[in-house]
Structure formats: structure tokens, C-alpha cells
Amino acid sequence: MSEHAPPRSRTRRNATDTYLTFALGDESFALPILRVREIIGITDITPVPRMPAHVRGVLNLRGKVIPVIDLRRRMGFEPVPDHKRTCIVIVQTGSGAEAILVGAVVDRVSEVRDIPPSQIEPPPQFGAIADPGCITGVGKGGKHVVMLLDTDRVAGREELPVNLKN
Amino acid sequence: MNRDAIAEAAMLLDPADAKARQRLATLFSEALPALAGTAQAAAREAAQLLSGDPPADLLDRLGRLTDDALAEAPPPPQAADPAAVADFLARASGEPDELAALALAWDGGDAEAKAELRRRLHTFKGDAGVLGLNDLQALMHRAEDLVLTAPGVPLQALLAACTWATAEIRHLTGGPAPGPAPRLDATPPPAQLGELLIASGAVRPESVAAALVEQAAEPSRRLGEVLVDSGAAHPKDVSAALAAQRAGATPHRPAAAPPTLAAPANQLAPATLRVEVERVDALAESVGELGIAQAMLANILGRTDRRTASLLARIDRLLRSAQDASNRLRMVPVRPVFQRAERAARELAARLGKPIAIRLVGAATELDKAVAERLGDPLLHLVRNALDHGVEDAASRAAAGKPAIATLTIAAERHDGRVVVSVADDGRGLDRARILARARERGLALPHEQAPDSAVWELLCQAGFSTAEKVTDISGRGVGLDVVRSAVHGMRGRLEISAQTGAGARFTVILPPTLVAVDGLGLMAGGQRFVIPTSAVRACLRPRPGDLDSVAGRGSVIAHQGRLLPWRPLPDLLGLAPLASKRPLAVVVDDGARRAAIAVDAILGRTQAVLKPLSGLPELPGVVGTAIGADGRVDLVLDPVGLLSTADDSVRKAS
Numbered sequence: 001m002s003e004h005a006p007p008r009s010r011t012r013r014n015a016t017d018t019y020l021t022f023a024l025g026d027e028s029f030a031l032p033i034l035r036v037r038e039i040i041g042i043t044d045i046t047p048v049p050r051m052p053a054h055v056r057g058v059l060n061l062r063g064k065v066i067p068v069i070d071l072r073r074r075m076g077f078e079p080v081p082d083h084k085r086t087c088i089v090i091v092q093t094g095s096g097a098e099a100i101l102v103g104a105v106v107d108r109v110s111e112v113r114d115i116p117p118s119q120i121e122p123p124p125q126f127g128a129i130a131d132p133g134c135i136t137g138v139g140k141g142g143k144h145v146v147m148l149l150d151t152d153r154v155a156g157r158e159e160l161p162v163n164l165k166n
Numbered sequence: 167m168n169r170d171a172i173a174e175a176a177m178l179l180d181p182a183d184a185k186a187r188q189r190l191a192t193l194f195s196e197a198l199p200a201l202a203g204t205a206q207a208a209a210r211e212a213a214q215l216l217s218g219d220p221p222a223d224l225l226d227r228l229g230r231l232t233d234d235a236l237a238e239a240p241p242p243p244q245a246a247d248p249a250a251v252a253d254f255l256a257r258a259s260g261e262p263d264e265l266a267a268l269a270l271a272w273d274g275g276d277a278e279a280k281a282e283l284r285r286r287l288h289t290f291k292g293d294a295g296v297l298g299l300n301d302l303q304a305l306m307h308r309a310e311d312l313v314l315t316a317p318g319v320p321l322q323a324l325l326a327a328c329t330w331a332t333a334e335i336r337h338l339t340g341g342p343a344p345g346p347a348p349r350l351d352a353t354p355p356p357a358q359l360g361e362l363l364i365a366s367g368a369v370r371p372e373s374v375a376a377a378l379v380e381q382a383a384e385p386s387r388r389l390g391e392v393l394v395d396s397g398a399a400h401p402k403d404v405s406a407a408l409a410a411q412r413a414g415a416t417p418h419r420p421a422a423a424p425p426t427l428a429a430p431a432n433q434l435a436p437a438t439l440r441v442e443v444e445r446v447d448a449l450a451e452s453v454g455e456l457g458i459a460q461a462m463l464a465n466i467l468g469r470t471d472r473r474t475a476s477l478l479a480r481i482d483r484l485l486r487s488a489q490d491a492s493n494r495l496r497m498v499p500v501r502p503v504f505q506r507a508e509r510a511a512r513e514l515a516a517r518l519g520k521p522i523a524i525r526l527v528g529a530a531t532e533l534d535k536a537v538a539e540r541l542g543d544p545l546l547h548l549v550r551n552a553l554d555h556g557v558e559d560a561a562s563r564a565a566a567g568k569p570a571i572a573t574l575t576i577a578a579e580r581h582d583g584r585v586v587v588s589v590a591d592d593g594r595g596l597d598r599a600r601i602l603a604r605a606r607e608r609g610l611a612l613p614h615e616q617a618p619d620s621a622v623w624e625l626l627c628q629a630g631f632s633t634a635e636k637v638t639d640i641s642g643r644g645v646g647l648d649v650v651r652s653a654v655h656g657m658r659g660r661l662e663i664s665a666q667t668g669a670g671a672r673f674t675v676i677l678p679p680t681l682v683a684v685d686g687l688g689l690m691a692g693g694q695r696f697v698i699p700t701s702a703v704r705a706c707l708r709p710r711p712g713d714l715d716s717v718a719g720r721g722s723v724i725a726h727q728g729r730l731l732p733w734r735p736l737p738d739l740l741g742l743a744p745l746a747s748k749r750p751l752a753v754v755v756d757d758g759a760r761r762a763a764i765a766v767d768a769i770l771g772r773t774q775a776v777l778k779p780l781s782g783l784p785e786l787p788g789v790v791g792t793a794i795g796a797d798g799r800v801d802l803v804l805d806p807v808g809l810l811s812t813a814d815d816s817v818r819k820a821s
Contacts, residue, residue: 046800047694049740050786058780058792060800063455065778065792100782 017116019139021146022089022106024072025080028146029106030115030139035091035151037101039109042086059103061090068103069155076131080107093156102155113146115139120148251297255339261290262335266328273319283324284313301347302334308350323350340509359389362407363399373398441495443535450492450682454776457485461796489774493680496536500578500587501529503542507549507576507589514553521570522557527577533585534680540657541587541677544650548589548673549576551647556593556671566668568592584701585679590672596665598622605631623663627651655807657681658699658790660757684777684803686793687753688770691736692743695801696766697775697793698753702806704761705754706769724763726754735765739809740788757807764809775803787811 019030020039040061045068047057054073058065068088073079088103120137134153139146265286271279291306309327312320326348333344360374377392390408393399464478504526515522533541557572564570575590598619605612605625613621625631627647647661650673654661658678665671678684678701686697707726714722714733722733731754737744745767752763775793780786790805 044799046792046802047742048780048783048786048802049742049789051783055783058783058800060794060798063451063458063794065781065794065800067780067782102782 014114014116017114019113019115019146019148020089021110021113022087023108023110024075024106025077028110028144029071029075030113030146030148031089031091031104031151032148033112035093037090037092040088040090040103042082042088042105056105059088061101061103064101066090066101066103068105071104071106071154074104074131074154075134083107085109091151091155093152104155113139113142115141115146115148123147251299251338254293254297254299255335258290258293259332259335259339261286262328262331265290265331266325269319269321269324269328273321280313284310287313299334299338302331305330305347305350312350320350323348326350359404359407359411362410363393363403366403366407368403368407369393369399443496446492446495450496450776453485453488453492454683457489457774457776458794458796458798460485462798465796486774489683493534493683496534496680496682497532498535498538499530499532500538500541500585501526503538503545504529504576504578506542507545510546511549511553511574511576514550515557518553520553520557520559520572522553522572522574525573525575525577527575528579531578531580531585532679533578533677534682536681537585537657537677537679540653541675544653544675545576545587545589547646547650548675549574552589552591552593552671552673556591556595558594562594566594580679581676583679583685585677586674587677588672588674590670592670595667595669595671596623596626596663597667601625619665620663623665626663627661655805656785658684658805658807660807682777684775684790684793686773686775686803688773688795688801689736689753689766689804690768690770691766692745694742695770695795695799696736696804697773697801698755698764698804698806699790700772702755702757703753704756707752707754707763709750709752711749724752726763729761731761731763733763733765736804739764755806755810757810760810762810775801777803 015034016032018033020033020036021028021030023029043059045057045059048055048067051057054070056068056070059068070079082105085108086105087109088105089109090101090103092099093102094100119141120139123132123135123137131153134150135147136150137148139148265283268279268283268286272283287306287310291303291310294300294306295303305327309324312323316323327350330344330347333341334347337343360369360378363369364371364374373393373396374389377389377396377398380396381387381389381392390399390404394401394404460478460481464482467474467478508524508526511522511524552574557574558566558568560570563572573592575588577590578585578587580586596619601622602612602625605628608631610625610628610631613625627650631648651661654675654677658681660676662674662676663671664674678699684697685700687700687703689696689698705726707724709724714724715730716722723730724733725731733752735745735750736742745765747767750765750767751769752765753769755762755764773793773795777791777793779791780789787808788805789802789808791803792800793803795801
């Protein structure tokens with residue numbers, strides 16, 4: 001049986017080259033699939049006081065309370081009301097003891113796509129993105145170009161305000 | 167001696183088979199010059215060699231022979247692993263007390279306690295021996311010997327051994343060295359005069375106790391003298407008792423020891439289980455989740471029919487008791503934390519040359535393990551402050567007419583469902599005028615002239631105050647008090663200070679018994695639900711129009727029980743969506759120092775909230791964590807202290 005089974009790499013070449021793509025407005029973005037834990041529909045989010053505008057609040061993920069950021073606002077787009085296709089992508093940021101789950105609100109989830117390093121170009125130094133540093137590259141090869149996001153940079157601990165006491 | 171022992175062991179084996187006997191002899195002779203561990207292994211192997219069920223007394227004897235051999239074997243050439251020793255000491259610190267309890271139970275007529283005592287002494291001795299704690303091992307060995315060979319119950323000797331073992335363990339963990347180990351002797355010590363007098367009915371126990379205290383002050387006087395001089399005993403009775411004492415009388419003891427001492431061993435030392443904290447946490451979490459699921463279910467089904475409703479109510483009760491039980495699993499006595507503080511206090515007192523008597527009160531008070539752990543540092547801080555700044559040097563104490571030995575009391579008690587921990591000294595107290603002067607110097611906001619002392623003491627907890635380099639100059643206690651206060655706030659507790667100039671000070675920390683659950687009141691404000699701990703809520707108000715007054719530049723106030731309270735809409739305090747209601751309600755919240763009416767849209771009733779941290783988000787003033795409501799939504803759990811301090815800020819900003 002094992003001899004005739006197709007090598008696994010044919011179906012999934014390399015998980016590190018696989019991304020979840022999603023839309024913010026008209027633009028396509030992607031997060032590494034290895035960081036994505038699950039995708040849930042928009043749900044009740046409890047606002048938390050004294051947070052920057054891109055922190056929507058916290059939600060209950062099966063008994064765990066996790067922070068939720070609005071990726072539109074994080075990337076500098078105008079906010080829009082939630083709609084039917086609004087999703088929350090649950091990602092893991094940080095690693096080891098520092099690892100936390102964070103929800104990222106996106107307009108629409110598109111697909112899971114392989115983007116090998118050969119199809120990735122360095123990020124552009126222009127555009128309407130609020131924080132160009134969180135784009136690690138631009139994926140080509142599909143219908144649209146996809147901006148690849150640095151998970152820790154967009155949703156990591158540093159992004160959540162560290163000290164609000166002052 | 168050891169050869170005889172081996173021969174004796176070999177003889178005992180008769181009529182076991184000859185090969186085993188020979189092997190046993192070889193093993194012993196090999197083991198003798200070798201190390202402790204080897205001899206023990208040899209004995210074990212020897213025991214296994216015996217076919218069938220060897221008689222218990224033979225095994226017993228073998229064990230003791232091995233121990234004799236061990237006692238004569240050279241000590242291990244290398245020092246035992248310090249980590250292993252530390253681990254042993256941590257486990258062993260309570261053992262002498264338990265051994266003493268067993269000895270008392272045995273004395274009370276419990277035969278099982280004797281067997282248990284012997285077994286425990288043996289294990290204790292073995293552990294001590296393996297780690298090279300030779301004095302402890304030797305003493306426990308003698309104690310075990312006594313248990314086996316003494317004609318009666320060698321209670322005094324055993325208790326002496328336990329007392330010394332406690333002191334020795336404390337010494338090994340950094341305490342003072344105990345005196346030489348007691349010589350254990352099976353014959354009971356001559357009866358005490360007092361004991362004989364009480365037994366004969368000539369003197370009341372209280373009189374003897376009083377006389378002993380008096381005698382302790384003047385060791386040159388004999389107890390009989392003191393008793394006669396104070397008129398508590400007739401000289402004739404005393405001389406009769408003295409004669410009886412010389413004749414070797416033992417006081418007539420009541421047939422049965424007091425019930426606590428006579429309790430069976432298994433009641434004295436309840437069976438315990440060591441469990442990792444994570445497992446307990448996992449249980450607490452599951453029980454918490456169950457509670458949420460049950461509440462959701464009750465929401466859906468609650469109004470259907472009576473049978474469902476009563477079943478749901480029953481599940482609710484069961485869940486509550488499960489929640490209680492799982493919370494209790496996390497409870498530990500505060501004693502170790504107190505003992506650490508006591509040790510630190512003794513060290514510091516010795517260094518400062520300030521003689522001190524330390525009293526630990528209520529060390530058995532239980533609190534959540536997490537709270538106990540986090541209490542350690544603030545408590546050390548308070549103790550150090552008391553010794554460094556509170557307790558005067560010998561000259562000042564003498565000048566103030568105080569006893570040369572200062573008293574430091576570290577106490578804990580349960581009060582109103584909260585744990586109250588205090589550190590009190592009889593030192594110089596706090597000096598209002600000097601604290602105010604120093605605060606002015608440091609540019610801190612000053613309370614008004616007639617402010618109560620508590621408002622002045624509050625200055626000590628401000629960060630600016632405590633960075634003063636020479637706090638001792640102002641008889642202040644500023645060192646790290648802001649750190650103490652923020653640590654206490656971090657545990658949802660509060661710090662209270664009471665003091666009088668010249669007459670000592672008391673620092674009180676009031677803590678919730680647990681950090682995982684909170685008894686709360688559900689609130690609705692600006693379309694969002696909140697939970698506030700009921701411990702902070704003094705009253706709920708429904709103000710009529712006209713009850714509110716506005717004070718220029720300070721927002722609104724409301725009269726409540728003859729006091730004007732600041733009126734603070736909850737969303738304003740937090741910076742969230744404004745109140746929806748035209749006629750808001752209010753909860754009167756008190757954090758011990760401040761009181762305010764916090765306005766909300768609705769009050770939803772009591773709720774038992776399982777606290778979840780705001781993981782990934784920073785600590786927020788005014789919010790202590792989150793809880794999951796019956797509908798699965800996340801509610802913010804408010805922190806009254808933080809909330810009121812933000813209220814203060816807003817007052818200051820506005821003024």
C-alpha cells in the first residue's frame with residue numbers, strides 16, 4: 001500500500017508555502033496557513049476600553065477569551081459595517097510561552113493557495129497601506145497579486161497596546 | 167558487633183534453606199564496609215531471597231540489623247545532591263509534627279498509630295540517611311528503636327525527638343542551629359512537681375501555669391517555692407508531692423487521653439494527594455465551562471415546564487457545590503508564606519540589632535494557592551518596612567518607655583468572605599506632619615488640612631514618595647509601598663494603613679479568597695454587559711429626577727445616606743459607548759478609601775463569574791478580567807479600585 005501511495009508532496013508541496021488568502025475591500029491579502037487555527041463567522045465581540053481603534057475587543061472562543069483586531073483598520077482602510085461574508089480568522093501569534101491566539105476580522109475569506117518563494121517579490125515601497133512593514137512580500141502567479149502579511153507584525157503582542165496606564 | 171548481627175540474622179533464617187542463609191551472610195559481610203545505599207540494597211535482596219512468606223518479625227529484625235550496619239558504615243563520601251536535600255527538607259518540614267501527633271495517638275491507646283509511627287520513622291530515617299543528614303538519621307533511628315523496645319509509650323522522648331527534628335530541619339533551611347540532639351531514654355522523666363500537685367487535686371492547673379510563668383522570670387526559685395509564696399499551694403501538699411516525686415511516682419493520668427489525641431491516626435493525618443496545579447486548574451476550568459453551559463441551557467429551557475425547571479435548579483445547585491469543591495482544591499494554608507516572612511524578619515532584626523518578638527496569628531487561614539504565592543513579596547516588603555522604619559533602636563525605645571523587645575505581629579483571618587492579612591508593629595508609628603512635609607517637598611498633590619489620617623498615609627503609597635532616598639529621615643515607610651499596593655491591587659485586594667504617632671503601625675492587606683471566581687453583580691451600560699464584584703457594592707440606587715446636583719466643574723453628585731457621592735456613568739469611566747437610558751440606575755461602590763455612585767442602564771442581578779484573564783491584552787485600569795455570560799458573550803469584570811481611581815483622575819482633570 002505504501003509503495004503505491006502518491007508522495008504527499010504532490011498534493012501539498014510544502015506547508016510553509018501555503019497561504020490563506022482573503023480580501024480587505026478590493027485588495028487581496030494572505031497569511032501563512034501554519035499560523036491559521038480556524039475561521040469563524042462574525043460573532044459577538046465585546047468592546048474593551050482604552051484600546052486603539054483597530055482592537056475590536058474580545059470574543060469567546062470555546063471558553064477562551066481572545067482579543068480581536070480589525071484588519072481593515074490595522075491596514076489603514078476605512079471601516080465598514082460587518083456583513084454576511086465578514087469572517088474572523090483565528091491566528092496564532094508568537095511562539096512558545098508567548099504564543100497567543102488572536103482573531104482578525106477580514107471582509108471575505110478567499111482560498112488556500114500555494115505560493116512558492118519563486119513567485120514572491122519584495123514588497124512595494126508605496127501604496128495606501130498604513131504600515132508597509134507588515135507586508136513580507138507580494139505573491140504573483142494567480143489572477144490577483146496577493147500581499148503576504150507578517151502574522152506577528154499585524155496581530156502580535158506588540159500590536160496590542162502594551163501599556164495604557166500612561 | 168556487626169559480625170554478631172550477621173550471625174544473628176543468619177540464625178533467624180532457620181529453618182529457611184541453607185543457600186539463602188549463606189547468601190545472606192555473604193551479602194552482609196560484603197555490605198558492611200561499603201556505603202549506606204549498598205547495605206540497604208543488600209538487605210532488600212536478602213529479604214527477597216527468603217522463600218514463601220517470611221515471618222514479619224524476622225523482616226523487622228533484618229531491617230533493624232541493616233540499619234545498625236548502616237549506622238556504622240562510613241558516611242557517603244560525597245555531599246548529597248543539594249537539590250535532593252532541598253526537596254527532602256521541603257517535604258519533611260511537616261513530618262515531625264505528624265510524627266508527634268502519631269506518638270500522642272499511640273499514647274492515647276491507638277495501637278495502629280504505633281505501627282504507622284514506626285513505619286514513618288523508618289522512612290524518615292532512611293531519607294535522612296541517604297542524603298547524609300546523619301544527626302537526623304541517628305536520632306530517628308534511636309526513636310524507632312524506642313518505639314520497638316520501650317515497655318510503655320516513650321512519649322516524652324518521642325516528642326523531644328520531634329521537637330529537635332523540627333529545629334534541625336529549620337536549621338538546614340537557614341534557621342538557627344538547634345542544641346545537641348536529645349538523648350532519648352525509654353524511662354519516663356521524673357514526674358513534674360506541678361503535674362503531681364494537679365493530679366493530687368491540691369492545686370489548680372491555672373495556678374501552676376501562672377507559677378511556671380513567674381518562675382521563668384526568676385529561674386533561681388523553685389516551683390514549689392513560687393506556689394507556696396503565692397498562696398496557691400499549701401506547704402504540706404508541696405512537700406508530700408516532692409516526696410512522691412523522689413519516690414518515682416508518675417501522676418495518675420486520666421484513663422483516656424483527650425479525644426483529639428485519641429483520634430485514630432487516619433483522622434489526625436487525613437489522606438493527602440499531591441496533584442499538579444495544572445490538573446486542578448483544568449478541573450476548575452471544566453467546572454466553570456459546565457456552569458456556563460448549564461446557564462445557557464437554563465436560558466433556553468428554563469421557562470418550558472416545571473419539571474425541567476426543577477431539574478435545572480438541581481443541576482445548578484450541584485454545579486455550585488462542584489465549583490466550591492474545585493475552588494477548595496486550590497486552597498492552601500498561609501503558614502509557609504508567614505514562616506518565610508518570619509525568617510526574613512529574624513534575619514533583618516539580627517542585622518539591625520533590634521531585638522524582636524514575632525507573633526504569627528492565624529497561620530492556618532486558607533487562601534488560593536495563586537494568592538498565597540503572590541502574597542509573599544508584598545508581605546516581605548511590609549515586614550522589612552516595619553523593622554527598618556517602624557521599630558526604633560534600643561535607645562529610642564527605652565526613652566519612650568517601651569519594652570526593649572519590639573513585637574511584630576503577622577496575622578491572617580477570614581472576614582466577610584475575604585482574607586485579611588496584617589503586619590503590625592509597636593514601633594514609632596507614622597508622623598503626619600513629617601509625611602506632609604516630605605510630600606510637599608516631593609511636589610505631590612496634598613490632601614486638604616482636615617483630611618483624615620488615612621488620606622495622609624495614602625501619600626506613602628505614591629510612587630513619587632517612595633523614591634525618596636532617605637525615608638528613614640522622616641520616620642516614613644515609603645520604601646516600596648507603591649510596589650506593595652500595586653501588587654495587592656493586582657490580586658483584586660486593597661491595602662489599608664492605620665497608625666498613630668509613637669504607637670506603632672498596622673498595614674492590612676484585604677484579599678479575595680480566590681482569583682478564579684468572583685461573586686458578582688451583572689450590570690448593563692451602553693448596550694454592553696459588565697460584572698462588578700459584589701464585595702465592593704454597598705447599595706443600588708434608583709435616583710429620582712432632582713436627586714442629582716451638579717457641582718461646577720466637577721460633574722454631578724448624588725446624596726446617599728447623608729453623604730454626597732460623585733456620580734459617574736460607567737461608560738464615561740471606561741471610555742465606552744454612553745448610557746442608553748434616560749433614567750439610569752446606580753451602584754454605590756466602595757473600595758475602602760473612596761466611594762462613588764456608578765451609573766448604569768440596568769442592574770441584572772447576581773452572578774457567579776469564572777474569571778478569565780484578558781489574554782494578549784495589557785492590564786486595564788478598571789477591568790480585572792473577563793467572564794463568559796450565559797449567552798456565551800464575554801463580559802468585562804470590573805475592578806472597583808481601578809475604576810474609582812480613574813474616577814479620581816477625571817475629577818482632577820476636570821478641576
